Amino acid sequence: MNLMQLTLLEQAVFVLAALVLFLSFAMLAQARLLAGIHVFAWQGAVLAAATGLVAAGGAPHLFISAALTLALKALLIPWMLHRLVRRLELERHVEPLQHPALVLMAGAGLVIFSYWVVVPIERLELVTTRNILSLSLAVVLIGLLIMVTRRQAVTQVIGFMSMENGLFLAAVAATHGMPLVVELGVAFDVLVAAVLFGVFFLHINESIESLDVDRLNRLSAREDDT
Amino acid sequence: MNASAWLLVLLQALLFLLGAPLLVAWVKRVKARLQNRRGPALSQPYRDLYKLFGKETLVAHTASGVFRAAPYIVFASTLLACTIVPLLAARLPAAAVADVIVLVGFLALGRFFLALAGMDVGTAFGGMGSSREMLVSALAEPAMLLAVFTLAMTAHSTNLASVVDHQLASGLILRPSYLFALMGLVLVAVAETGRIPVDNPATHLELTMIHEAMILEYSGRHLALMEWAAQLKLMLYGVLIVNVFLPWGIATRITPAALGLGLAAVAGKLLLLGVLLAVAETGLAKMRLFRAPQFLNFALLLALLGLLSHVILETGA
């Protein structure tokens, strides 16, 4: 397909979607904690913008979810994470990635894979949405990849949230948002989740004096080890 | 016919009772002669029995009722076993009461109580004898049954009368199966009647004795019954061998002449058998207890060969 057939707005949405994916990669590669949080905030912002554009493109109810996204993903959650990090004196925390090249290759592979997955959805009027679906799927998978590759609890949460971003992207771009009640419910859940994450950081920190999830493996001792 | 037939059964039983000691005496005598001794008179066993019946009967304090009942049961079961073997005449009603398997059962019953009696007093020897006796019999019984099955499958019957009939009817046929079965049965008989090389009735040497060890505590009439039963057993096996495998001469009709002929025939055959036994016992030596199983396995093998050769060679299939 060529972008010529699309309106300017749609093109803009495309660009922003691509940006979201790029930011996921940035998160995947980011070693410094604070920087990671910032990248995440930016992703939220871009997502909000994309939502706004789609809304402008004739789905007014999306303005609300755009606002929600902006408030939650770009401002509130990053701020909370920031506070926690400062409270736990983790500002200087750096978590270098083992084999960064490999991880980035994997990320790229996931992108290709997700495209390959959605290709069979062949319907002309869907082409645009289909490709955006593949993007958002890629974002989701990369978010999962981040959680797999990072040992830092905070980074894991960031990965988790960026997965949610991917979901939003799909919801917004492919289906012009979900019904309002669902949007609200999801937003509420995300909020509660964020709060709970904060609570858990404290608990974990006081139980193992760090947020290294690899050290959370006492329970495996509850089974025979042979 | 029927009444006289039953009378004949009783007569046979009587003959067994009277003949058994004689057979033993005969074997002893021939043996003695083979060993250049004069040996006891043929009447010696009768005298012994008479003496024992007259003697006082001692029973150990530790013995229970089983000990006192055993002699009678042993004697009775052995005698019953004898009554169903065709001695003079083939077609006797007693054979219908119990077939050859029951005969084996009778012997087993006697042996069961004999062994129990051995353990009853609570001395070391009795137990030893019982243990050995049960081992020997356990190995001998299958061999005997296999030998019997060979006959039974040829005659399609386990009724001894019918088997003998079948033999007579089919005339003299050289059957390899019979040959093997016969040899097997002979070995079993040797083992079961406690003759050399498995056991030695003439010895009281603790380490070797089997039968004697069990009846060590018996005396008086009890001992007499036990001895008599042993003699009956020997004669029983003898008659079984000669009359089932070579029944010629046995009476098929109940007439004095035929019966007389039958008596002569069986007496002759038994005497011959006795000589053979004596010769064998003179030639062989008593073997160790744990060689006895090999001896009996050999018997089992022979019986099995007999059966297989019957299945393979003698039946059209």
Place this chain on the structure above:
Amino acid sequence: MNALLIAVFLPLAGALVLALVRSLALAGWLNLGFCAGSLAAAVWLALQILRGGDLTGDGFHVDAFNVYLVVLTALVGLTTAIFSRPYMAHVCRDGQVSEGRMRLYHSMFQGFLFTMLLALTTDNLGVLWVAVEGATLATVLLVSLYRTPESVEAAWKYFILCGVGIALALFGTVLVYFAAQHALADVAEGLSWSALYAGADRLHPTVMAIAFVFLLVGYGTKVGLVPLHNWLPDAHSEGPTPMSAVLSGLLLNVALYAVVRFKMLVDGALAATDKAAVAGHLMMGFGLLSFLVAGLFLHRQRDIKRLFSYSSIEHMGLMTFAFGIGGPLATFGGLLHMLVHSLTKSAIFITVGHATHIAGTQTIEHIRGMIRTQPAVGWGLLLGVAAIAGFPPFGVFTSEFLLLSATMQSWPWLTTALLFGLVVAFAGLFRHLHPMVYGKAPEGQQPVAANMLPVMAHLGLVLWLGIAIPVALSRWLDQATFLITGSHLL
């Protein structure tokens, strides 16, 4: 409709009220009362449905299938509340939990029930998702109620894994919505299950297939399908025992319920294509895998609650397998198994709660000679495990019998795998059970004030179902079977 609203929203009210009640004793009774109320409403609702047929509207959809689970949920909720009152009081007296957290506990207990009932009755797939996620959020704090390092760790794993899973489920939901937009006339009800079911054949097959994968992985994580199960034993073993009871007895069912609902849609969408049965096959694969693996896991446990949570995985695998086979007989068996498993398993967890109080630990090695220390508990455990292991005359045998015969009809060779799994699981359970219940009582273990009424009630019901299935219930189940498979069994 009123019955429905009462049944669903009474627990919500309960959650709010109990968040405010300070007195522990009062909270316990209130908790019980709310559960009783919602059970009554649920029964009333069930009667309405069974008489008047399905009930759809206002974003709710209630039919024989989910009202069945509604009643079950309310029932187990009530019995667990009965058990939880003295149990948690005991815990609180031990000082393991502070007053404040007891309030949290009671409130979240009701909140959890609310999310369960909402997830069951709602017609909106989005709301279904929200409710299931809400269930996670409600329970995650309860898992870490004791604040021990282990419990925190367990809660964290539970939270992260289920969060990720549920996120994937949301992606699947989005895809379904996406497919709906091009299939349904009215985009507004693109998430209404009933509408989607009506137009299932028009949904885009490929999208639905992809969506189902996400939904299966997502909700499957909550069902506890291997290899997505890892959170389950941790969460079950570390949380307070009443929580384990409802998690095993209810949450897993609801997640499976969600999977089945989506399967119905996907089957409709794929009916025409060459991959018509793909959903069923995926479920069968997952189910069988979970069944066998969990059976082997049983052999390696040291913690009594982990032991039984693995057994839950095993049985969920069995049910997933059954629904995967499809067909009236298997589905009937699966539904029945849901019932008997929930009843038996929650009874077992209740008994285990008492046993751990007697022994003062959850380590199997230290739980010994229960029959001697407190016969009621020992026998309860013994009979409960015998029931869950599938011994007649308990109902688990009946449902397993149905499943086996269904398997023999459609997949004869898989039957051997099932039987193998059953034997392995049985051995795994009993080798641990034996020393726990039998033998001499260890020194210094005192009987506790155990309320075995719920256990007896559950096991009694299971026994009854094993000896004779009442006609009404079989009609009910048959109706549900008809909804799921489109054909009657009776």
Place this chain on the structure above:
Amino acid sequence: MPADFPLSLLLACAAVLLALGSAGSALGTGRVPGAKILMFLLLGGAGAAAVSAGLLALASPDAAVGELPLGLPWLPWRLRLDALAGFFLLVIGLVVMAVAVYGPGYVRDFEHGQDPLPVLGAFTGLFVVGMLLVVLADDAFLFMVAWELMSLSSYFLVAFQHEQAANRRAAFLYLLMAHVGALSILLGYGVLAAFGGGFAFDAMRAAQLSPLWGSVAFGLAFVGFGMKAGLVPMHAWLPEAHPAAPSHISALMSGVMLKVAVYGFIRFTFDLVGQLQWQWGVVVLVVGSLSALMGVLYALMQHDLKRLLAYHSVENIGIIFIGLGLGLVFLATGHPTAGVLGLIAALYHTLNHALFKSLLFLGAGAILHATHERDLERMGGLLRRMPWTGLFFLVGCISISALPPFNGFVSEWLTFQTALQSWLLEGGVLRSLIPIAAAVLALTGALAAACFVKVYGVAFLGRARSRRVRRARPVSRGMRLGQGFLATLCLLAGVFPTTLLQWLNAVPGQLLGRGLSEATAHGWLWLTPIAPQTASYSAPVVLLALALVWWLSATLLRRGRVRAVRRCDPWGCGFGSGLPGPRMQYTATAFAQPIRRVFGLLFHVDERVERDDAGLRHQLHVADRAWELFYAPVVRWVQAAARQVGRLQSGHIRVYLGWSLGTLLVLLWLIS
């Protein structure tokens, strides 16, 4: 509804209900006075009802059927009482009656022990209920329910005295193998149901199976029922479990439960599968012979009385299956008369074994009750301490050793007669295989005799080897009565085989459409299975003649010159003055030693002589080879598999997340 049941079925249901009632009333024992008596009364009533129902069924020409409003909505519990079921009801009932008489005295030990009587009584009742229902079931579902109820309740009884670790282990092993067997049976029924389209037995009878599937179903059923019956090599649980239970329960398990397994096998093979194949018969024959031989050999090696008896159950089950195997071979090759004879022989031995094995277990229980001893090596001279038990036990020993004129002999005689019909068969292999099986049977019989000479000689004869045995007291009247009842039945079944056969004939009559008309054609005096000239046996005459000769010789000899019998010390074996001590007597182990040497390679013998301060110490362990051959490998395999699987739960959350990601990708790849 039960209202329109025929009388026989009503009686059967009454038996079930009475047993249930006994289980219920057991719960009152300890609290309510007289509950114990009521419990055993109801149990006995159940037994009596079962017996009468069985006799009615054997007498009535056709089967009684009925339905209970229980079970699955589309598969209610269906009951059917035909001659076969009736016969087994009879077997169950007789033993249950004996146990009910014996029980009150025996359980007195438990009333004050900490093993609660209610548990014992309740599960005893349920156990009986299970067995009765198995026999009555007419559909696979009820059959399995009852079957597992039987296993489960008996398991609780095995685990009853659970403070000994050995009993716990035995119970676990028992339940495990029972479960495996049950699932195998279920699978067998599944095959039939798949072809017959339904789990009702009628549907299965109608099923047309291909030879392959028929063999599959048969194999599954054979494994399943064989496991319950304790055929080698599936017998490992039996010698562990039966001794562990209280003795009257051991009597029920050995005497009856194994028979229920036999019933299941007969029902499945002769009734449901339909087209028989002679290869099945060969399999059954070989396994049966193996079980008989191994069973008796291992029994000889035991000196724990109850364990020894349990191994003898293996042997006798083997003998029963030899009969069944012969029957299968002959029926499948089209020789119905011989086939029926084989079946009859098996059934006859089933009854006999139920009688004498229960009798022996009750006897062992009496000894245990009086002396708290199970170890033969510490017994001796009990005949003088408890004469009645001694007498009845002797009867049991003679019967199980297959000696005329008692019942064990008759059934083995019939089996031999069946084997001797092998000349009918075409194939030379079969024709020579069968007599060899018969020879094995003979060997088994002889060894069994040896074994029971050992048991009786060591336990009841000679002199006491321990203090507790020396001070044993006779047991209560009820216990003696229970044994006497069974002993009398043993004698009757041995002396009146023809009459019994007339009843038995109904079973093959309904099952295969023909009985042994010839066998009973010559009056109650003569037993002529095939034809008078082929073979005949007249037990009454034999008994009479034995008694006559005994009486004659006794009376004649009394007339001798010396009547009196003088008591004196036995010969001191050259040990100088007085008796050699009781420890000089032959022990059970010593008695069996020659046989152990002869059959050495069949056992796993661990014999060592250790020297310690007390002097030389001789230790001997004879282990069952089946363990290392069949069981240990399976256990090892499962353990290894579990270990591999265990790696899934690594404890690292990132690994778990990796699993989620991996699963997702794989599934997406799968469906694309």
